[in-house]
Amino acid sequence: MIYWQIFWAFFVPGILGYGGGPASIPLIENEVVDRYGWLTTKEFSEVLALGNTLPGPIATKMAGYIGYEQGGILGAFMGILATVGPSLILLLGLLGLLMKYKESPQVKRMTVVVRPVIAVLLGIMTYDFFFSAYESVGWLQTLAIGIISFILMEKVKVHPAYVIAGALVYGGIFLG
Secondary structure, three states: OOHHHHHHHHHHHHHOOOOOOOHHHHHHHHHHHOOOOOOOOOHHHHHHHHOOOOOOHHHHHHHHHHHHHHHHHHHHHHHHHHHHHHHHHHHHHHHHHHHOOOEEEEEEEEEHHHHHHHHHHHHHHHHHHHHHHHHHHHHHHHHHHHHHHHHHHHHOOOHHHHHHHHHHHHHHHHOO
16 A cells, blocks of 8 residues: 555656646645655655755655655655656657647647746745744744855855755754
8 A cells, every 4th residue: 555655645746746846846745744644844855955965856866765765665666656657658648749839829828827836836835944944943043044045056156955965064063
C-alpha cells in the first residue's frame, strides 16, 4: 500500500505541476505534509533546501529522497517514476501537436492564464516557510536571513546553492 501512496503522492504533482519543479513543489508539499503526514512543514522545507543544493530537477530529488524514507529503494524508484512518468508520457504524446499549434492564440492564452495560479501556489508555500521559520527562530532571524538571502541572490548574483549552504552553516553554528 505504501508504494501506491508514494506513487500517487508524486504522480499528482507531476501531472498537475505545469511549469516544472518550482510549480510542483507546493503540490508535493500538499501531498507529503498535509495528505499523508510523512513530513512536517519544517522537515519539508529542510528537504527542499538540501535538494536545492544538489544538481538536477528538484521534484525528482525530493521524490527519490521522500520515497526512500517511506519505502526504501523501491519507494525511491516509485517516487522517481511517478515524478518523471507524466512528463515523459505527455512529452512523447503531445510534442508534435504542440509544435504544430505553438503560434495559436488559444495555446498562448492557456499558458498566460495558468501563470497566476502558479504564482499563488508559490506564494502560499513561501508564506508557510516563513511562518515555520518564524516559529522556529523568531521574526528577527527570519527577516534578516530573508533579506540577506535576497540581496546575495538578486543584487550580488551569488548562486542559490551557496546561499542555501551558507544558511545551513549559519543555522548549524548559531541556531543549533
